[in-house]
Amino acid sequence: MKVSPDIFEDTETAYQTKTDGNLYKAKTMFQLMGNNGLVSLGSSLATLALSLHLPVSSLFRWTVYNHFCGGETFAECKKTIQVLGKSNVGVLLNYGVELKETEEDFDKTIAKNLEALEFAGKNKSVKALCVKLTGFGRLALFEKIQQGDKLTPEEKKEFTAFRKRFEKLCDVASKNEVALYVDAEESWIQNPLDELVEEMMAKHNKKNCIVFNTFQMYRWDRLDYLEEQMKKAKDGNYILGAKLVRGAYMEKERERAKEMGYPSPIHKNKKAVDKDFDEAVNLCLDNLESLFVCIASQSEESNLLAIQQIDKKKIERTSERIIFSQLYGMGDNITFNLAKLGLTATKYLPYGPVKDVIPYLIRRAQENTSVSGQTSREFQLIKKEIKRRKAD
Numbered sequence: 001m002k003v004s005p006d007i008f009e010d011t012e013t014a015y016q017t018k019t020d021g022n023l024y025k026a027k028t029m030f031q032l033m034g035n036n037g038l039v040s041l042g043s044s045l046a047t048l049a050l051s052l053h054l055p056v057s058s059l060f061r062w063t064v065y066n067h068f069c070g071g072e073t074f075a076e077c078k079k080t081i082q083v084l085g086k087s088n089v090g091v092l093l094n095y096g097v098e099l100k101e102t103e104e105d106f107d108k109t110i111a112k113n114l115e116a117l118e119f120a121g122k123n124k125s126v127k128a129l130c131v132k133l134t135g136f137g138r139l140a141l142f143e144k145i146q147q148g149d150k151l152t153p154e155e156k157k158e159f160t161a162f163r164k165r166f167e168k169l170c171d172v173a174s175k176n177e178v179a180l181y182v183d184a185e186e187s188w189i190q191n192p193l194d195e196l197v198e199e200m201m202a203k204h205n206k207k208n209c210i211v212f213n214t215f216q217m218y219r220w221d222r223l224d225y226l227e228e229q230m231k232k233a234k235d236g237n238y239i240l241g242a243k244l245v246r247g248a249y250m251e252k253e254r255e256r257a258k259e260m261g262y263p264s265p266i267h268k269n270k271k272a273v274d275k276d277f278d279e280a281v282n283l284c285l286d287n288l289e290s291l292f293v294c295i296a297s298q299s300e301e302s303n304l305l306a307i308q309q310i311d312k313k314k315i316e317r318t319s320e321r322i323i324f325s326q327l328y329g330m331g332d333n334i335t336f337n338l339a340k341l342g343l344t345a346t347k348y349l350p351y352g353p354v355k356d357v358i359p360y361l362i363r364r365a366q367e368n369t370s371v372s373g374q375t376s377r378e379f380q381l382i383k384k385e386i387k388r389r390k391a392d
């Protein structure tokens with residue numbers, strides 16, 4: 001059946017798992033997040049409260065945490081996962097603790113992720129584990145490698161330890177048959193990380209697609225990179241795992257490029273990013289025999305275009321090779337309506353101790369003020385559903 005262009009207006013489907021109480025709370029939260037000044041004040045206060053070890057966890061938990069995260073433990077996550085599963089929505093699990101700096105922290109983060117792989121292996125609704133490689137090794141070390149600087153013997157040891165952590169993670173993911181999605185980060189550390197992920201794909205993606213790399217389409221060089229990776233996978237006889245995103249570090253990237261006097265790696269405008277993103281989706285859909293693609297976007301236009309292309313190319317909507325994803329707590333109108341069409345729809349679901357996930361939550365709040373229209377769109381949709389329920 002032809003997909004309706006107003007598919008994402010169906011709020012009854014979008015909020016089927018939300019109680020009236022959930023909706024009223026979410027409405028207030030998005031209303032507050034629409035205020036730039038308030039978000040910036042709230043972010044500073046939260047950072048201060050954290051550094052002073054003030055007991056703000058319950059406040060966070062009751063507000064933003066419950067809206068954007070799965071829970072502090074696997075038992076709590078399980079409930080969230082079950083609720084989503086009932087609507088055929090899967091999960092991309094993410095241990096939301098970020099930016100650690102010591103070897104001890106990295107070992108702890110790996111241990112947590114290994115536990116997550118065991119959990120995911122037993123839970124069919126968990127479609128993948130998402131990881132950031134800066135959770136297992138130092139950002140400054142990766143930057144030094146990318147710059148081509150000579151490493152000290154200690155740094156060489158450090159890189160070997162990082163590599164071993166990631167290799168172990170891939171081995172366990174493979175053993176448990178759980179996909180591992182590697183997030184893309186800042187362009188100035190990405191090259192050595194891409195190389196390593198590529199190596200792991202060649203090793204683990206012979207029969208199944210276990211390891212996925214992320215392609216940030218706001219970079220003007222990524223469409224070529226995607227094509228190059230597709231060719232390498234074909235020549236090397238392994239399956240390419242491609243998670244497509246627009247990219248989360250635009251301001252930071254542009255500022256650094258300006259400060260250091262090199263050309264910005266980011267497209268000049270959003271239109272060019274949108275064009276590359278949609279082209280990348282198309283390219284992947286045309287090559288499904290040799291890759292798996294995760295379309296990770298909250299753009300209604302890009303998601304609609306992807307469905308239309310899938311139908312036009314006569315690809316089965318249920319193909320396990322195409323996975324859609326939006327962040328938990330956002331874009332429900334997209335996720336739940338995709339699931340209703342039989343597509344593989346998922347939520348990116350962070351979990352972990354409230355105090356450790358706060359930096360992730362601050363980013364979500366800030367992103368909601370900077371991504372033009374996103375907050376007001378969420379707000380309008382929730383308002384529409386409240387009105388619909390009242391009229392029922």
Ligand SMILES: Cc1cc2nc3c(=O)[nH]c(=O)nc-3n(C[C@H](O)[C@H](O)[C@H](O)COP(=O)(O)OP(=O)(O)OC[C@H]3O[C@@H](n4cnc5c(N)ncnc54)[C@H](O)[C@@H]3O)c2cc1C
Nearest residue numbers: 183184245246247248269270296297298299325326327348
């Ligand atoms: C499941 C999931 C996984 C993700 N994983 C990653 C990841 O690994 N790495 C990562 O970097 N991000 C990741 N993101 C975030 C993603 O990159 C985007 O920041 C976010 O999803 C917003 O883009 P969009 O496609 O959803 O929607 P849209 O609202 O259509 O696009 C907003 C995005 O467009 C780009 N943009 C906006 N204005 C301009 C401009 N003037 N010039 C150039 N570009 C512009 C920016 O990338 C901005 O974030 C992920 C997102 C999801 C949903």
